[in-house]
Amino acid sequence: MITRTNAKSTHVSMVVDGIPVDLTRKRVKNMNMRIGPDGTVRVSAPFLMPERVIIEFVRSRAGWIRQHQASAQERAERLAIPEDEREALRKALRARIDRRLPYWEDRMGLRSSGYRIRDMKTRWGSCNHQTRHLNFNLKLALFDDDVLDYVIVHELAHIREANHGPAFWSIVARYLPDYKILRRRLK
Numbered sequence: 001m002i003t004r005t006n007a008k009s010t011h012v013s014m015v016v017d018g019i020p021v022d023l024t025r026k027r028v029k030n031m032n033m034r035i036g037p038d039g040t041v042r043v044s045a046p047f048l049m050p051e052r053v054i055i056e057f058v059r060s061r062a063g064w065i066r067q068h069q070a071s072a073q074e075r076a077e078r079l080a081i082p083e084d085e086r087e088a089l090r091k092a093l094r095a096r097i098d099r100r101l102p103y104w105e106d107r108m109g110l111r112s113s114g115y116r117i118r119d120m121k122t123r124w125g126s127c128n129h130q131t132r133h134l135n136f137n138l139k140l141a142l143f144d145d146d147v148l149d150y151v152i153v154h155e156l157a158h159i160r161e162a163n164h165g166p167a168f169w170s171i172v173a174r175y176l177p178d179y180k181i182l183r184r185r186l187k
């Protein structure tokens, strides 16, 4: 068991029925559990909650947790790119983005300040609202142009709208009326 402590919270790594759990105790009213994209189980609980209550909480959700972890693992394996293929994929994706990005910038009247391709774990793309710099996930190389277009339009729309509010989605829908279908293909 590893414990790290600071004034506002304490962190404990524990194992419950073979499931590794990161427990954070902090000033919260209720216990809360989430599973990270890598399958890590994170529980936050009030300082004074007895440990057996927390263990019981995790234990009662063990089936659900294992199911979640299995699909996270499956997804990671399906999308893992071997090292030697990485460079070729990066080059191929760069060529496609260099073709599609200026097209969408012209159509949408929004200009980025540049982009980078990164091997991101949890996001398909990102946009720095302030600098207008975009990032694209290397794994987009495994998807067709329709999906790539969706991510490009999505990130360019963030130049105008930082958050995913109705105004944001109406920009995306204006250029890609079928965006919901494309978005689902990335899930």
Ligand SMILES: [Zn+2]
Residues within 6 Å of the ligand: 154, 158, 164
């Ligand atoms: Zn977004």
